[in-house]
Amino acid sequence: MWTILQKDLLLELRTREALSALVVLMLLILLTFTFAFDPAEAATAAPAVLWVTFVFAGLLAVQRTFLIERENGSWYGLLLSPIDRGAIFVAKMTGNLIVLAIAQVVLLALLALLLGVEMPRAPLALFVVNGLGLVGFSALATLFAALSVRLRAREMLLPLLVLPLLVPVVICAVEASRVVLAGGGAADAGAWLRVLATFDVIFTVAGWLLFEQLVQE
Amino acid sequence: MSLRARLALVAEHVLPFAATAAMLAALGCVFLYAPNERMQGAVQRIFYFHVNCAWSAFLGFFVAAGASAWYLWRGGETADQLAQAAVQVGMLFCTMVLVTGPIWARPIWGTWWTWDPRLTMTVILWTIFAVYLVLRSMGRDDAEIARYGAVLALVGVLDIPLIMVSVRLWRGMHPSVISAPKGQGGLEDPRMVVTLLVALAAFVLLFLWLLWRRFETLRLRDAIRRVEDRVMEARA
Amino acid sequence: MSRGAGEPAVEAVGVAKAFGRTPVLRDVTLTIARGEALAIFGPNGAGKSTLLRLCATLYRPTAGTLRLLGRDDRGPDVRRRIGLVSHQSLCYPDLSARENLTFFARAYGAPNPESVADAWLDRVALTDVGARPVRVFSRGMEQRLALARALVHAPDLILLDEPWTGLDAAAADLLQGILAALRREGRTILAATHDVARGLAVADRAIVLHRGRLEWESAVGADTPAALDAVTRRLRTPVAA
Numbered sequence: 149m150w151t152i153l154q155k156d157l158l159l160e161l162r163t164r165e166a167l168s169a170l171v172v173l174m175l176l177i178l179l180t181f182t183f184a185f186d187p188a189e190a191a192t193a194a195p196a197v198l199w200v201t202f203v204f205a206g207l208l209a210v211q212r213t214f215l216i217e218r219e220n221g222s223w224y225g226l227l228l229s230p231i232d233r234g235a236i237f238v239a240k241m242t243g244n245l246i247v248l249a250i251a252q253v254v255l256l257a258l259l260a261l262l263l264g265v266e267m268p269r270a271p272l273a274l275f276v277v278n279g280l281g282l283v284g285f286s287a288l289a290t291l292f293a294a295l296s297v298r299l300r301a302r303e304m305l306l307p308l309l310v311l312p313l314l315v316p317v318v319i320c321a322v323e324a325s326r327v328v329l330a331g332g333g334a335a336d337a338g339a340w341l342r343v344l345a346t347f348d349v350i351f352t353v354a355g356w357l358l359f360e361q362l363v364q365e
Numbered sequence: 366m367s368l369r370a371r372l373a374l375v376a377e378h379v380l381p382f383a384a385t386a387a388m389l390a391a392l393g394c395v396f397l398y399a400p401n402e403r404m405q406g407a408v409q410r411i412f413y414f415h416v417n418c419a420w421s422a423f424l425g426f427f428v429a430a431g432a433s434a435w436y437l438w439r440g441g442e443t444a445d446q447l448a449q450a451a452v453q454v455g456m457l458f459c460t461m462v463l464v465t466g467p468i469w470a471r472p473i474w475g476t477w478w479t480w481d482p483r484l485t486m487t488v489i490l491w492t493i494f495a496v497y498l499v500l501r502s503m504g505r506d507d508a509e510i511a512r513y514g515a516v517l518a519l520v521g522v523l524d525i526p527l528i529m530v531s532v533r534l535w536r537g538m539h540p541s542v543i544s545a546p547k548g549q550g551g552l553e554d555p556r557m558v559v560t561l562l563v564a565l566a567a568f569v570l571l572f573l574w575l576l577w578r579r580f581e582t583l584r585l586r587d588a589i590r591r592v593e594d595r596v597m598e599a600r601a
Numbered sequence: 602m603s604r605g606a607g608e609p610a611v612e613a614v615g616v617a618k619a620f621g622r623t624p625v626l627r628d629v630t631l632t633i634a635r636g637e638a639l640a641i642f643g644p645n646g647a648g649k650s651t652l653l654r655l656c657a658t659l660y661r662p663t664a665g666t667l668r669l670l671g672r673d674d675r676g677p678d679v680r681r682r683i684g685l686v687s688h689q690s691l692c693y694p695d696l697s698a699r700e701n702l703t704f705f706a707r708a709y710g711a712p713n714p715e716s717v718a719d720a721w722l723d724r725v726a727l728t729d730v731g732a733r734p735v736r737v738f739s740r741g742m743e744q745r746l747a748l749a750r751a752l753v754h755a756p757d758l759i760l761l762d763e764p765w766t767g768l769d770a771a772a773a774d775l776l777q778g779i780l781a782a783l784r785r786e787g788r789t790i791l792a793a794t795h796d797v798a799r800g801l802a803v804a805d806r807a808i809v810l811h812r813g814r815l816e817w818e819s820a821v822g823a824d825t826p827a828a829l830d831a832v833t834r835r836l837r838t839p840v841a842a
Binding site for chain 1: 657658659660661675677678680681683684685687689690691692693694695696700704705707708709710735750
Binding site: 288291292295298305308309312313315316319320323339340343346347350351354358361362365 | 496513
């Protein structure tokens, strides 16, 4: 698994495609929101804006981890190797998570800047709360993103497949963020975080177990 | 006689009559036997259908998840056909929940729709399996799509408890007009319990019968296609 | 030529493969002994690539049984001992040749992945371009890399899909040399090709696939080209299009 992760990160460093596209896209979405909200509403709307941006930009980023396997058929190279398919899933998911985590930092900074949202004194709490949400998002999105590895036309299906299942994550992450932004600590958002953590565990394990059956033709 | 043949026999001959009889009994109970509910009046009778539609939908989705798991690990088109049939029947009942819900809500709460936790959850569930149907329609003979559909069904059912919990927490944050939850604690009269049980039996039988019919349709459709393919090949 | 004792490398009984409703292979029964070299001929669409991919564990048969290297499963232990040379290089275009080979060597659990990768770069004459990204490679270079990638883990069963297509004379000689060495090491080789001459030069046995069926099978001898012509006439389609 580390081998693949290393390889993916190396590829990303080499081309820097995913991260730059992601950041630009997030910026654009945020800018659109800036026109939609007036500053007074910004604080309450912020977590929602955060997650809408994450989801749409994030889905594209996640798809990319599989699109890089399309050229020259390297996906089959991976399948031919003795690497456990569950490990491929975990590697891809972790790669996605790292990219999304970096994007989160940028996005939070942009939020503070553009929407004038006041960051809590301990921004780490906000980061953790959303990070938990991103883990679940990563697991779910990575599982279904493999659909686009063979046929490009299937890409439009990814949001359809992922979004309804993602509802618990969105609800909990948004509400927990709201708590933190209103001044509470991570502990205050306890109930939400428990659900998020459960989601993360269930879907990571599910993805790890299911991936083998999913990709075997 | 094989298990399959025995099941088919029961399903074809016994089930339709049993389901019809049970449903007639249920209708009788609901309209004649059960008393009027104290606060809601006669409208409350829709509860017996609404709740059972919900349970039937759940039953359908659980069967679909089980069949999907079987399909993923053991393969075989029978499992896939069962899963598809179960989702289709489940969606039928799920849609009925979303139809009977507002019909019930209007006279009671004065509004067609409300973000009641259970209704909200039903909408999300409906969407998940609607996507399943869309997905399957995009690749009727595609084994890859079948596999992704199976994963969707399985993961969708896994998601249900999480959706329930998060939606309940969410609604707890935004208390709405509803003070008395639907149907809960309202079954004071034992006659209501009896009615509910009779209706439950009727709906389960109906569900099984519909599932069987749908499964047979899908199975026959695939069998016919196979014969068609062989004929075409023989000609070529 | 010793055939190698023990379990056959490939044992297919009634193997069929369909994609959705489209059958590609029908009822193929074939046994390939360890250390044997098999040439697979047949027109386009006969199912040659599909057969190779089934033997590579990439596909599951829709019917029949397929045993690879004496095993029923398609797990990591089996995959470790199989190498597939495909039309595509299966390499990452933005990584260098060396990085690609090192990655795959590591993926297959080879000890000293870097030195193994370098050794193979040398064997396929790509050492000078080893550090350049695969994206800029010519077709011939890409194919040599594909060969190295498939062999970097010293597989026992080697599957080649149209390996001579698009190779220049020097590269073809290189391939011939490598195949000869593999044969000396007692490895099993399956090669699907349109190049009858080259295929027969390297094979012990040959089969012809047509419309997913095994139409002809024989040991390679002096009379084989004539026999293949007879098959072409019988099937009314060129065996090597």
